[in-house]
Amino acid sequence: MNQCLEQLYQIASQPSRSIIGLMSGTSLDGLDVALCRLEGHGPGTRLTLEHFQTVPYDEDTKQRIREVFARDTVSLEFLTLLNPWLGRLHARAVLACLAEWQIAPAEIDLIASHGQTIYHAPRHQHQRPDFDLNATLQIGDGDHIAVETGIITLSDFRQKHVAAGGEGAPLAAYGDFLLLSSPDEERLLLNLGGIANFTYLPRAGSDATTAFSTDTGPGNTLLDATVRAHRSDLAYDEDGRLALAGRVHPGLLAELLAHPFFAAPLPKTTGPELFGLAYLAAAQQRSATENLFLEDLLATLAEFSAVSVARAVQLAFADRPAPTAVYASGGGAHNPALMQALARHLPGTRFATTDELGVPGDAKEAILFAVLANEAVAGTPVAIGAGRQRVPAVGMGKVSFPG
Numbered sequence: 001m002n003q004c005l006e007q008l009y010q011i012a013s014q015p016s017r018s019i020i021g022l023m024s025g026t027s028l029d030g031l032d033v034a035l036c037r038l039e040g041h042g043p044g045t046r047l048t049l050e051h052f053q054t055v056p057y058d059e060d061t062k063q064r065i066r067e068v069f070a071r072d073t074v075s076l077e078f079l080t081l082l083n084p085w086l087g088r089l090h091a092r093a094v095l096a097c098l099a100e101w102q103i104a105p106a107e108i109d110l111i112a113s114h115g116q117t118i119y120h121a122p123r124h125q126h127q128r129p130d131f132d133l134n135a136t137l138q139i140g141d142g143d144h145i146a147v148e149t150g151i152i153t154l155s156d157f158r159q160k161h162v163a164a165g166g167e168g169a170p171l172a173a174y175g176d177f178l179l180l181s182s183p184d185e186e187r188l189l190l191n192l193g194g195i196a197n198f199t200y201l202p203r204a205g206s207d208a209t210t211a212f213s214t215d216t217g218p219g220n221t222l223l224d225a226t227v228r229a230h231r232s233d234l235a236y237d238e239d240g241r242l243a244l245a246g247r248v249h250p251g252l253l254a255e256l257l258a259h260p261f262f263a264a265p266l267p268k269t270t271g272p273e274l275f276g277l278a279y280l281a282a283a284q285q286r287s288a289t290e291n292l293f294l295e296d297l298l299a300t301l302a303e304f305s306a307v308s309v310a311r312a313v314q315l316a317f318a319d320r321p322a323p324t325a326v327y328a329s330g331g332g333a334h335n336p337a338l339m340q341a342l343a344r345h346l347p348g349t350r351f352a353t354t355d356e357l358g359v360p361g362d363a364k365e366a367i368l369f370a371v372l373a374n375e376a377v378a379g380t381p382v383a384i385g386a387g388r389q390r391v392p393a394v395g396m397g398k399v400s401f402p403g
């Protein structure tokens with residue numbers, strides 16, 4: 001037998017595995033590296049987060065990714081070069097973290113790498129009716145990570161979801177269901193990243209097919225892009241200070257909410273391909289608000305994100321009460337302007353963070369990919385979300401051997 005295959009077989013047979021989850025999200029702030037100890041699999045999965053670090057991207061890396069990110073037209077040569085370059089960068093970030101944590105690469109069983117989404121094209125969003133399919137593209141090739149680190153790597157998790165009938169996202173429901181279901185309450189897990197999404201979790205022990213996750217629209221993406229367009233010295237509106245000093249413009253808000261995405265049935269996904277600066281500029285033009293102060297613009301965008309989350313919750317729970325326990329994660333959970341707007345639009349909700357459930361919000365997405373890799377090698381596919389998402393039970397991730 002191929003030696004790597006034998007090693008993978010061993011890893012799959014162990015009672016627990018040491019897996020590094022890697023996530024680089026739409027905010028392009030850096031690579032999240034989560035070293036997880038995962039015992040068991042399926043509903044019996046137990047997670048210990050042993051180490052977590054975000055390795056920030058330097059300006060050159062951000063610039064390289066932005067050159068292709070969510071763009072309709074790119075240089076194929078540049079993209080071809082960027083794919084292995086990013087894989088190697090991620091591998092080196094892992095090795096640097098391991099050195100800092102004083103852990104030898106040989107102690108790690110698997111790397112689970114999400115890669116960098118550079119384009120997301122669900123059927124409802126792409127402009128090509130001649131392609132009757134959903135599509136999504138992540139780069140940062142797994143073979144390069146495996147060879148550079150010497151660790152078996154799983155990557156490209158979203159393609160199987162698309163192949164099986166999904167939009168390739170959000171995958172959060174899989175990890176959330178296995179790690180965060182509670183026998184005591186139904187939960188909403190709200191991730192406020194560049195794009196916002198939530199997972200509905202029924203009580204633990206319920207039918208897994210009733211759990212699901214959906215994107216709701218922009219989280220921080222438009223806030224960040226707007227801050228950067230006006231203030232070259234800022235990466236984002238820290239602690240929502242600028243937004244909190246502004247006033248919501250109702251006319252602009254109405255135009256921002258006019259897109260059919262917000263009324264479309266759940267689950268659904270989106271990305272900065274739709275919700276970018278051009279979307280904002282068009283809404284400003286329609287509402288004659290091109291000259292709004294930055295503070296008012298940000299107040300309106302925070303309100304926009306919050307209202308779009310609330311609308312998705314109303315759509316999901318049109319015929320029964322929504323869960324009142326909401327656990328937030330992602331960078332937007334640190335933005336008081338966003339959290340205050342959410343509290344106004346989801347009255348009666350008890351907000352907490354996933355940190356209170358033992359899963360640090362900033363690490364949650366990197367942990368998700370470690371869980372998915374654990375399921376891919378040791379689990380039996382669970383039909384999470386099948387009731388609503390109509391996605392068959394599938395294991396996700398492609399295997400790259402170092403040798």
Ligand SMILES: Nc1ncnc2c1ncn2[C@@H]1O[C@H](COP(=O)(O)OP(=O)(O)OP(=O)(O)O)[C@@H](O)[C@H]1O
Nearest residue numbers: 025026027193194195220236239330331332334335
């Ligand atoms: N203290 C803070 N105040 C305001 N906003 C903050 C703060 N900390 C983080 N953020 C916001 O969170 C963003 C980063 O969020 P996060 O890392 O969750 O995004 P991501 O994982 O890249 O996104 P996605 O989940 O869409 O892939 C920042 O760009 C910023 O908008």
Ligand SMILES: CC(=O)N[C@H]1[C@@H]2OC[C@@H](O2)[C@@H](O)[C@@H]1O[C@H](C)C(=O)O
Nearest residue numbers: 117120169170171172193195215365
């Ligand atoms: C295509 C893609 O990369 N989507 C991301 C993005 O970031 C947040 C939201 O949009 C979510 O749908 C997804 O990531 C998380 C990890 C998910 O799949 O659950």
